[in-house]
Amino acid sequence: MNIKVIGTGCDKCDTLYENVLIVLNELDMDAEVEKVEDLVEIVKLGVMSSPSLMIDGKLVASGRVAKKDELKKILSK
Template identity: 40%
Template sequence: MIRIEVLGTGCVKCSRMHANVLEAVKKTGADAEVIQVKDINSIADRGVMLTPALVIDGVIRAEGRIPCVEEIEEMIQE
């Protein structure tokens, strides 16, 4: 199972990234757990300075931008 985390305080951009992640998971059929991390201390503890951020299996894959659904699909399939 893939662990996908969307880091952000719940702003519009963070919500958009979460929606893109859910769509990418659906399109790929991946066995994934999608988690939203909204706690600013938890986000900072990971070294993330810009939100939204996307973490896949513990690796920061995007920070401060919203990857498109297709880009997230590629990340999931790697």
């Protein structure tokens, strides 16, 4: 599983990244998690608002910090 936390490095982006790591740990799941902070890369991904969350190339949350409960549901699928 490839997870991208997309944003320019704001506090909300950092919170989303931390939430993803916490939930992965709680679910005992392995995944490649990366932060995408470069504006050119963000535009290439087609993301227009941050923070955003992309899993395996699919945008699953955009413009907000997904809560841990929501992330658990998304990652358990």
